[in-house]
Amino acid sequence: MTIIPVHETTVDQLPITVYQTNQALGAAAAEEASRIIHHAVREKGQANIILATGNSQLTFLAALRQMPDIDWAALNLFHMDEYIGIDPNHPASFPNFLRRRLLAYVKPKAFYPIPSRAENIETTCAEYAGLLRAHPADLCALGYGENGHLAFNDPPFADFDDPVWVKAIKLAEASRRQQVGEGHFASIDDVPTHAITLTIPALRAAKRVLAMVPEARKAGAVYRALRMPISEDCPGSILRRAPHAHLFLDQESAAKIL
Numbered sequence: 001m002t003i004i005p006v007h008e009t010t011v012d013q014l015p016i017t018v019y020q021t022n023q024a025l026g027a028a029a030a031e032e033a034s035r036i037i038h039h040a041v042r043e044k045g046q047a048n049i050i051l052a053t054g055n056s057q058l059t060f061l062a063a064l065r066q067m068p069d070i071d072w073a074a075l076n077l078f079h080m081d082e083y084i085g086i087d088p089n090h091p092a093s094f095p096n097f098l099r100r101r102l103l104a105y106v107k108p109k110a111f112y113p114i115p116s117r118a119e120n121i122e123t124t125c126a127e128y129a130g131l132l133r134a135h136p137a138d139l140c141a142l143g144y145g146e147n148g149h150l151a152f153n154d155p156p157f158a159d160f161d162d163p164v165w166v167k168a169i170k171l172a173e174a175s176r177r178q179q180v181g182e183g184h185f186a187s188i189d190d191v192p193t194h195a196i197t198l199t200i201p202a203l204r205a206a207k208r209v210l211a212m213v214p215e216a217r218k219a220g221a222v223y224r225a226l227r228m229p230i231s232e233d234c235p236g237s238i239l240r241r242a243p244h245a246h247l248f249l250d251q252e253s254a255a256k257i258l
Contacts, residue, residue, distance in 0.1 A: 003028035006251065007258060011226045012240035016247045018254045022214040026059025029212050029248045033060075033139060034067040036208050040138040041074045046109065048135040050078045050198070050206060052151070053097040055182045056143040060212045061098075065105040075108040076135050080142065080151040080203065082114040083192035084121065084168065092184035114166075114196050121168045125196060129165040132202060140206035144213045144221045146181075147174040148234035152197035158235040165202035170194055181217070200238060209245035211236070216252040223256040 005028070007018040019025040033049075040047035051057070064070070082094045089096060095113035103111060112131055118124035142150060149158065154172035176191040185191045203209065213222055213236075225236040239245045251258075 003031065007254070012230075013243040014226075014240045014245055014247055015243075016226070016249065018249045018251060018258070020251055022059050022250045022252075025212060025214050025248045025250045026061075027063045029060045029141070029210050030063035030067055032246065033064055033141060033210055034070055036139045036210075037070055037075065040207075041071050046074045046076065047138045048076045048078070050080055050132075050137050050140040050142075050203070051098060051102070052080055052142040052212075053094040053101075054143060056212055056214055056218065057141070058101065059214065060141065061101045065102055070106075072106040072108050077103075077108045077111045078132060078135070078137070079114065080140075081195050081197040082116050084116060084194040084196060086116045086192055088116055092179065121196065125164070125166040125168060128196070129202070132165055132198070132205075137206035138208065140203050140209045142203060142209065142211055144211065144218055144225060144236040145175055146178045146217055146221055147172060148221045148224055148236045149175060150200055150203055150235045150238070152195045153200050153235050155233045155235060158200060158232045160200055160232055160235075160238055162199035162201050164199060165205075166196065166198055168194060168196050200235060204238070204242055207244060209239065209242055211239060211245060211247045213247065213253050214250040216255065218253045219256045222249060222253050226257055 003024050005017040006020050009016050037047045086093050154175050176188050179185050179191050180188050224234040230237040230240055
């Protein structure tokens with residue numbers, strides 16, 4: 001069933017649809033993701049997808065795992081960031097998040113987690129970049145952080161022309177505080193200070209990019225990404241140069257642009 005948006009527009013090259021609720025947003029994005037996946041599997045027998053984690057992705061993942069036409073056994077799943085040093089069983093671990101929110105319900109062909117306790121971080125980053133290049137992404141599903149980040153490419157460290165696809169980074173305080181605000185950690189002192197992230201060129205290299213950005217707490221990031229100049233000060237703004245992307249908002253996150 002097609003979910004009807006309450007508003008549609010385009011900013012530069014980026015198509016944007018606004019839905020009445022977070023649940024409607026997630027359902028609509030899952031429908032589009034299902035079509036992208038189905039097309040890739042039909043064309044080449046498998047699909048490679050990169051998934052984000054975090055509260056903004058909950059309705060999308062819940063709807064995606066219920067899509068009846070997805071051949072999960074033909075899917076290779078990747079994700080886009082992980083804290084360095086975190087216990088793999090910690091509730092805030094991103095592979096663990098995907099295991100609880102998606103992989104407990106579906107069985108893909110393969111899941112490639114970013115290891116949190118690698119002995120050599122540079123080697124880990126290079127190996128994960130190699131996996132991504134060997135499995136060109138058909139779909140990247142992501143969101144904006146409250147500071148406009150994509151994955152863990154935070155301002156002022158984000159680089160639209162990053163020469164690598166995967167790297168270790170220091171987390172901005174705004175990102176760390178967001179993790180506390182979302183309930184993943186009890187205090188900012190508990191949040192790791194460093195992480196491994198896919199870079200912006202790696203995310204944009206996917207054939208299709210779907211960005212799901214619900215909730216009122218993201219309204220400021222949406223405004224900066226769509227109404228302010230395209231800049232690494234708001235990494236999400238780069239999607240305005242991505243005609244292969246699609247931004248999904250709900251009425252709360254779109255409140256400052258409507």
